[in-house]
Amino acid sequence: MDIIDTHCHVFSGDLERYPRAPLGGTQSGWASTRPVTAEGMVRAMDEAGISRSVLVQATTAYGYDNSYVLDSRAARPDRFIAVGTVDPLRPDAADHLETVIAELAGVRLFTSGSTVPTQGEWFAAPESFPFWEKAAALGVTVCLQMRLGPATAQLHALLDRFPTVRVLLDHMGYPDIAASPTAAGEEVAKLAVHPGLHLKLTHRNLERLADAGTEAAAFLDPVLAAFGAERIAWGSNLPAAEQSMPELVALAQDVLAEVPEPDRRELFAGTARRLYPSLGLG
Template identity: 35%
Template sequence: MIDSHAHLISADVGRYPPSPLSGTLEDGALDNPVTAERLIALLDANGVERALAVQRAHIYGFHNDYVCDAAAAYPERLRALCMVDALADDICETVRYWVRERGSVGIRLTEPHKGADPGWFSSKAALRAWETVAELGGSVRLHFYRWNREAALRALLPVLKSFPDTPVVLDHFSNIVGESGAPNYGVDEALLALDDQPNVYLLYSMINLGKLAALDLPAAPVVARVVSAFGAQRVMWGSDVAQSKGNYSDMVELARASVGLLSQAQQQQVLHGTANAVYWER
């Protein structure tokens, strides 16, 4: 297995200070941090081979030093994915720094503020980030919310066509309503409009699995439905550890159960092969 969505938090607040706006010192998020060393121990204990260390923006904002330092310290086990502000004036230099100089596998983009135009990531300003990461051979990770996902998916289609060689990974199945049930389990027309774009990938995590588990609903039909639409080679799992609550061992067990309706080859692809192809073999 490869965990393609593991957050890290350093215990060294002097070297890696939280963003002044995060409030994490007050809410206890740093009391028992998932450091790089702790994550690797969790991987070992649960039979997970490697992990993608994804910037925890709610703690560190756009300061990606810890995930990059962790990946550099443990290159056999970790890769880093950095968060950037795609609308910043210096975004081209910023992407080159994190991807080319610090070794990030790509960039992660999320809504700059609640209520932002759903197509902000495809604006002329933001496209500079896409152009730069495409130059460098990196990937793009996008996070959409349920309240803006349909409009955002529509805005994404022309971007996918403009950057056909850039892997674009949609966090948390684009936040589909998986609990809506059969036959489509939240896989709607907005998402299916992207199924013929070979550079789009779907990642699911505890954001999806946790919602389903809380309702006592199985995740396997949801995962099987997405795989039927996009193929196992475009679907991957990530835990969301250090963001989602719960024990890592439970997250891994939910992941294994989530592929129960797939063939053995598809299971291996979703739990390992897709992340390996996008984040390690490129």
């Protein structure tokens, strides 16, 4: 089966050429304790049978400086495409997006994470509207790192205003599967009313689903029914995930074992190729 990783991070050992400048001012612990270079990522991909990977800017290491993911993609265009972090609130955000998208396959907005513990709602502020309008016009895939909860209302409002924009929700918005697979599934399924919204299924969700055992279906079934596999893409999250790449692929395959094979082909590669046309048709 063709496998594409839509969410992995790389780090250079050359701190002078690629200095660390994390958003929030604090670097994620995993970025310093278990970094993976672009060369190391290729080896991990080969071990796991992954054909292509989307290098997502490690925002908690490099901030808005996308140099390393771009240079890594340029060195191995046969294996990588790059998604960089941008600031949608800068005064020239729309023009800036049009410039950077010439090299990037997509962009990422980082509104919450380990080093930005408070969920920001600025991604839906009026100042961001020129960015979103341009993203819709250009057909750019925008990865959105956020946590569902109080900011979900802003997400709905944003997607109502820009129904054609293509958003890929990192880690499915961190639904609380551990507390209740049923409630989490209902929460995520409600987002499917927005046709441009896609979900990124990573180890942060899959580990909780594995823990849930037979109850995992209470989450997966309504989400798959609402979105369809063609709007969901798998990502490893290596090296934020502690497991090896083969272990992360095995985790996904085990959790999704009961999903029909045509749907699994979408989850592991088909959706990724539509979100990022530069990956090719396979």
